[in-house]
Each structure stands twice: as C-alpha cells, then as structure tokens.
Amino acid sequence: MTYAKTAAFTADQQQLARVAKALAHPARVAIIQLLASKHTCISGDIAAELPLSRTTVFQHLQELKALDLIRGEIDGLTVCYCLNTELLLQVQQQFTSFFTAATTGAACGPDDGCAC
Amino acid sequence: MTYAKTAAFTADQQQLARVAKALAHPARVAIIQLLASKHTCISGDIAAELPLSRTTVFQHLQELKALDLIRGEIDGLTVCYCLNTELLLQVQQQFTSFFTAATTGAACGPDDGCAC
C-alpha cells in the first residue's frame, strides 16, 4: 500500500497494538491457554490438539516467540515451549491501564450537545 | 486460503481474538484513547488528529462500530461517536481473566524435564 503508517503513532499505541495483534487469532489464544494449562509443551503436541497443520501452528508459535510472549528451548529431540510469565504480567498491566483510561474517561452525558 | 479456520475454535477464544483484533492497529487504539479523552467526538475531527486520511479513519471507525465498542449517532450535520463503556468493561473482564489464567498457570519448574 501505501501501507503501514504504523510509525506515525505513539510508542504506547504501537506496543499495545502489537500485543493485541498477537492475540488476534483464536489459534494463538488457544496456544497460550494450552501452555498455561500444562507445565511443558511440545510443538508437535500442540499441533495435535489444534485443528491446524503442524506448519501453521509452528508459524503461530513463531509470532508469539517474536514478541517474546513464549519461549522455546531445545531439549534433545523435542522443544519445550513455555510462557514468559513476567512479560505476560507486564502486558496485562498495559491492557488494564488502557481499559481503565477508556472506561473512566467521561462518557457522553446529558450536559453535552449530543444525543447518546 | 484455504482460509479462516476460525470456526474450529472455542467461542471464548474467538471472542477474545475478535476484540484483540480490534485493538491490533495503533490507529484504533488512538481512536479509543481520543474518544476517552473527550466527551464527544466527530469523525472529521478524529481524522484531523490522526496521520491518516478521512476515508481510512472512517474505515477504522466502522470496524470498532461493528464490534459495538463505539457508537455513533447522527446529530444534525455531524455525528457523535461515543465509547460503549459497558461493553468495554466486559471486555476488560475477559482480558483480565485470560491473563490471570495465563500467568497463574504453573510455569515450568525444575521438577519438570525441561530446561526453561
């Protein structure tokens, strides 16, 4: 395009958007929930529990890894994928303050001109 | 594709992903922040405060409106866009429980086989 005007926004806005994008696909949400439910996970097993091919799951894992939301360490033949709990806590903070600002920001009241 | 296997996932996962997708672009994050900072907003004004054309901003507004995160009511010549505070609170709840589940889920410990 004429594409990706991302750079023109605040660092905060970009960061929030980046993480939101990581959660913007049900497969990635499912992967995180799966990792949270088990102590340790292996890429192949994850593919087995999702309605997607191994390749596609791997791609989703890469995206999550690119943001460092999950980590994978080679353990012999298999790989142990783990959640980055510290980062997830930070991200949760970001979302919380974003939502708090959004919901506590004064809503349209009867004193305004508009009708909502 | 061979596209959109979205249907194969949980309703919860889909819902979270849908909302996350809405926040997955800095422009939309900026729009919500802008609406939160003012009582009332008008589409034209929003475009004026973002580094995007009016058309593009309108498109982002439509996406947010499709999820009912914001609402727009015609007020004569202009339109009053407002945040849907109730829905935002619900969404915040969803995110919070998702993150809580993810961060309290047992992380890899030394008792596991893996090295993380």
Place this chain on the structure above:
DNA sequence: ATATCATGACGTATATTTACGACATAGTCA
C-alpha cells in the same frame, strides 16, 4: 431552491496474514 459542508459508500492498489505441502536438518536408537 441551491450552494455548501459533513459524512457515508465504492472501487482499487498494495501489504500482510493465514494455511499447507514438500523438503531440509538434527538428534535417537537399533
């Protein structure tokens, strides 16, 4: 009525995402 201004709808070009199959690589075990 009609010029004007604010919004909304349409069409289009390009970038990115999603999804796979097929091949490459690297560790295990007989």
Place this chain on the structure above:
DNA sequence: TGACTATGTCGTAAATATACGTCATGATAT
C-alpha cells in the same frame, strides 16, 4: 552407520487488512 522421528525452513496460494481518492447523500443556511 542407517532408519526413524521431531522440528525447522521454503515456497506458494488465497483471504484480509490498510490506505486513499472520488463520487453520492443528506442536512443547513443563504
């Protein structure tokens, strides 16, 4: 060593998202 298994890489096709210019519509005010 050599078959086997588990992961990672590459290439590709189709769907979506992003961005914008241009035209249509509908209310206001002259």
